[in-house]
Amino acid sequence: MSDRSLRGYLLVAGAFLIMGMIGALVEWATAPESALLVIRFATAGIVLGALFARRRPLAGVRQRSVWPRLLLMGFVDSVTLLLFFVAIRGTSVAIGLFLEFLAPVWVAILAPRIFRTSTERIVYPALLLALVGLAVILTPSLLGEGIKLSPWGVTAGLLAGLGYAVFQLVVKDLTKRVSAVTIVFTEAWLDALILLPIALWQTIGLGYHLTTRDLVAGLILGVVCTALAYTMWTAGMGMIKVQHSSIFGYLEPVSAPLYALLLLGQGISGWTVAGGALIVAAGLLVVLFGEHEEEGATSLEPAP
Numbered sequence: 001m002s003d004r005s006l007r008g009y010l011l012v013a014g015a016f017l018i019m020g021m022i023g024a025l026v027e028w029a030t031a032p033e034s035a036l037l038v039i040r041f042a043t044a045g046i047v048l049g050a051l052f053a054r055r056r057p058l059a060g061v062r063q064r065s066v067w068p069r070l071l072l073m074g075f076v077d078s079v080t081l082l083l084f085f086v087a088i089r090g091t092s093v094a095i096g097l098f099l100e101f102l103a104p105v106w107v108a109i110l111a112p113r114i115f116r117t118s119t120e121r122i123v124y125p126a127l128l129l130a131l132v133g134l135a136v137i138l139t140p141s142l143l144g145e146g147i148k149l150s151p152w153g154v155t156a157g158l159l160a161g162l163g164y165a166v167f168q169l170v171v172k173d174l175t176k177r178v179s180a181v182t183i184v185f186t187e188a189w190l191d192a193l194i195l196l197p198i199a200l201w202q203t204i205g206l207g208y209h210l211t212t213r214d215l216v217a218g219l220i221l222g223v224v225c226t227a228l229a230y231t232m233w234t235a236g237m238g239m240i241k242v243q244h245s246s247i248f249g250y251l252e253p254v255s256a257p258l259y260a261l262l263l264l265g266q267g268i269s270g271w272t273v274a275g276g277a278l279i280v281a282a283g284l285l286v287v288l289f290g291e292h293e294e295e296g297a298t299s300l301e302p303a304p
Helices: 003-019 021-028 033-051 067-090 093-100 103-115 123-145 151-174 180-205 212-237 242-248 251-264 270-289
Strands: none
Touching: 003 021, 003 212, 003 242, 003 251, 021 033, 021 212, 021 251, 033 067, 033 180, 033 212, 067 093, 067 151, 067 180, 093 123, 093 151, 103 123, 103 151, 103 242, 123 242, 123 251, 123 270, 151 212, 151 242, 180 212, 212 242, 242 270, 251 270
8 A cells, every 4th residue: 555545544534533523512512503514614714714824725716627616515515414404303313324424325336437437346345334333333322212204304314415425526526626725725615605694594583692612612613623624534535535535434423422422421332332343344444455546636735
């Protein structure tokens, strides 16, 4: 394995382990999800803009091959986030999460048609292993919440999974055109602007007042889970196959219970440990036996 591929795997894995914090922070706060999302993405945009102001974080966005893809990325990401919330309300947290995390299956199917590169055979057993691991982690929630299904909830969950897959494919394509910081900086501001009307309605319109806890959660989400983790993920995505990166996404629900323990005092069950072991094994399969990309990709930072 080349040093470049190893860096890519480490960046992507580290990013998803950090993003496992998101669920615990959202549960710790009391603000509507849309308000937290706007605070999160606006904070990330401000932080990246301040850190890379002299290195032109918007370098290259005016290219004809870039700006339509950036707009598509922002739209798909925003809609996917909203569909996930709809799925949770129409089913349950566990089922909504499982449906959204069908995204790697869509990636494995769509990537060869978009990038003209085959999905190697090892990806499919790794996917199955990861899905089983996720199901094991979610089993206590499914047993506790019961099976609650509605046609619109299931549909929203499936569309959220498909949207998450499309988002990953668009980002992968963009990594060959602009820097990781440019992608994340643009995504942050597009998401914040698209979600702002809903956030205003759910806060000011409904008379909700943001608390100090809401602001702290939003700031951590913005700085750590977005500015840092999203940039790591995007940079790593440019170094490895998108099918591999999507499987590593299952590390997010593996790390989530650790943050729930630290922030909310929730225990870690044997289900989590067993499912996490299966997901880690799935990641090792693609790292050890998968094909690695040889093409160069975008740099982490914008050009000076």
